[in-house]
Amino acid sequence: xxxxxxxxxxxxxxxxxxxxxxxxxxxxxxxxxxxxxxxxxxxxxxxxxxxxxxxxxxxxxxxxxxxxxxxxxxxxxxxxxxxxxxxxxxxxxxxxxxxxxxxxxxxxxxxxxxxxxxxxxxxxx
Amino acid sequence: xxxxxxxxxxxxxxxxxxxxxxxxxxxxxxxxxxxxxxxxxxxxxxxxxxxxxxxxxxxxxxxxxxxxxxxxxxxxxxxxxxxxxxxxxxxxxxxxxxxxxxxxxxxxxxxxxxxxxxxxxxxxx
Amino acid sequence: xxxxxxxxxxxxxxxxxxxxxxxxxxxxxxxxxxxxxxxxxxxxxxxxxxxxxxxxxxxxxxxxxxxxxxxxxxxxxxxxxxxxxxxxxxxxxxxxxxxxxxxxxxxxxxxxxxxxxxxxxxxxx
Amino acid sequence: xxxxxxxxxxxxxxxxxxxxxxxxxxxxxxxxxxxxxxxxxxxxxxxxxxxxxxxxxxxxxxxxxxxxxxxxxxxxxxxxxxxxxxxxxxxxxxxxxxxxxxxxxxxxxxxxxxxxxxxxxxxxx
DNA sequence: GTGGTCTAGACCACC
DNA sequence: GTGGTCTAGACCACG
Numbered sequence: 031x032x033x034x035x036x037x038x039x040x041x042x043x044x045x046x047x048x049x050x051x052x053x054x055x056x057x058x059x060x061x062x063x064x065x066x067x068x069x070x071x072x073x074x075x076x077x078x079x080x081x082x083x084x085x086x087x088x089x090x091x092x093x094x095x096x097x098x099x100x101x102x103x104x105x106x107x108x109x110x111x112x113x114x115x116x117x118x119x120x121x122x123x124x125x126x127x128x129x130x131x132x133x134x135x136x137x138x139x140x141x142x143x144x145x146x147x148x149x150x151x152x153x154x155x
Numbered sequence: 156x157x158x159x160x161x162x163x164x165x166x167x168x169x170x171x172x173x174x175x176x177x178x179x180x181x182x183x184x185x186x187x188x189x190x191x192x193x194x195x196x197x198x199x200x201x202x203x204x205x206x207x208x209x210x211x212x213x214x215x216x217x218x219x220x221x222x223x224x225x226x227x228x229x230x231x232x233x234x235x236x237x238x239x240x241x242x243x244x245x246x247x248x249x250x251x252x253x254x255x256x257x258x259x260x261x262x263x264x265x266x267x268x269x270x271x272x273x274x275x276x277x278x279x280x
Numbered sequence: 281x282x283x284x285x286x287x288x289x290x291x292x293x294x295x296x297x298x299x300x301x302x303x304x305x306x307x308x309x310x311x312x313x314x315x316x317x318x319x320x321x322x323x324x325x326x327x328x329x330x331x332x333x334x335x336x337x338x339x340x341x342x343x344x345x346x347x348x349x350x351x352x353x354x355x356x357x358x359x360x361x362x363x364x365x366x367x368x369x370x371x372x373x374x375x376x377x378x379x380x381x382x383x384x385x386x387x388x389x390x391x392x393x394x395x396x397x398x399x400x401x402x403x404x405x
Numbered sequence: 406x407x408x409x410x411x412x413x414x415x416x417x418x419x420x421x422x423x424x425x426x427x428x429x430x431x432x433x434x435x436x437x438x439x440x441x442x443x444x445x446x447x448x449x450x451x452x453x454x455x456x457x458x459x460x461x462x463x464x465x466x467x468x469x470x471x472x473x474x475x476x477x478x479x480x481x482x483x484x485x486x487x488x489x490x491x492x493x494x495x496x497x498x499x500x501x502x503x504x505x506x507x508x509x510x511x512x513x514x515x516x517x518x519x520x521x522x523x524x525x526x527x528x529x530x
Numbered sequence: 531g532t533g534g535t536c537t538a539g540a541c542c543a544c545c
Numbered sequence: 546g547t548g549g550t551c552t553a554g555a556c557c558a559c560g
Contacts, residue, residue: 123161133247302506
């Protein structure tokens, strides 16, 4: 599964889909010509409303990121979305801020979070 | 300035304020008893409407993060959550797992996340 | 009509709505899963501003009393507090003590309070 | 102590004072010529701000309910406030609604509250 | 159609 | 001066 939804983040679902498709293309996980899940399938997989997926795909099509071929599906277009470093940084910032806010709810401070992550790194290496 | 707004992120302003206040607490920049900017001042500083700030502060108060004293201001609350250590550790694990899943959706790896967090630590010192 | 506003009481409108929704639940007029009036409808019915209703519903949602489903409405939540019986009894005792103290401040005796409550029971049936 | 403050009710403090003084006079607990606590004393007793008491007393004086004699204190005036049955009923309604809302927070319904109160009545008789 | 967010601006309560 | 409440009205997100 290339796409997932975080219902707690406050970011509209359709926006999360758009962003993730763009990021997936930008980093090469999706390549021009690749076929995306049908709107129905994705809606079921993510447990969200069909129209929300429709809207995300439509906006991506308008931008030229996706191309719809009636009857055969939706595909990654030739025009690759540009995600510059600034945009990437902004995304990471947003994710981190949200993480730290959530951690703070349980009384964790920045150091504890850093330490927890470092441990994961050691284990994985 | 402890708080800033990214109007392009799609995240509601009041939610950004909530997250950043919590983050500031996690980072140690705000400590129990500290006074926050007045609602009016913060609204001016962020160039947003007064009511948006009021709403953010209010939600933080309901959650017990902030305490308001009529006529004198808004302060960081003193009551912190009491959870036993095991429960706490489990909570942190879960939060980190969610973070890494989300980061991965956008193509960030553990190193990038760690680096982003470290930068935040430096900024705060 | 489940909810009404007393504009002369000095109690904020949004608080009156919150209290009356909770009261309706305690009385059994609202049960888990029931749909509430739309924010717009209730605003019209009570002749108050839309945002005041929004605020009341929102606080009730944060407390877990209500659940909103984007695009379809606001419903009475299913999760009810889980407290053990002893704790529960102690809680009720405390609430009743406060009630009687307050009622006494205004010169009401236990009989009058009992009578007032009984009338509410009749109305609800 | 004739007056008490319920900080959870949402009713402004000065209004609670005004109402309770009026009710106390209406039911005869305070009679014309009786001396009230000084503003300073009452503020200390109720743990509220001095100005809040000042304001309550001032409004009561404007209404003719109280009379201030410079240097010797504040006294109940000759003009007795009229509290009709409707006003009394409204007050009781407000108190009961708030009680039931609070009870609902802990999952109690109207019947349980009634039963709890009935038990108190038996004990006291 | 539903709820969610934001703005602009007024007036009140309290220190 | 502080925060609290309410109104009026716009625009967005979602089903």
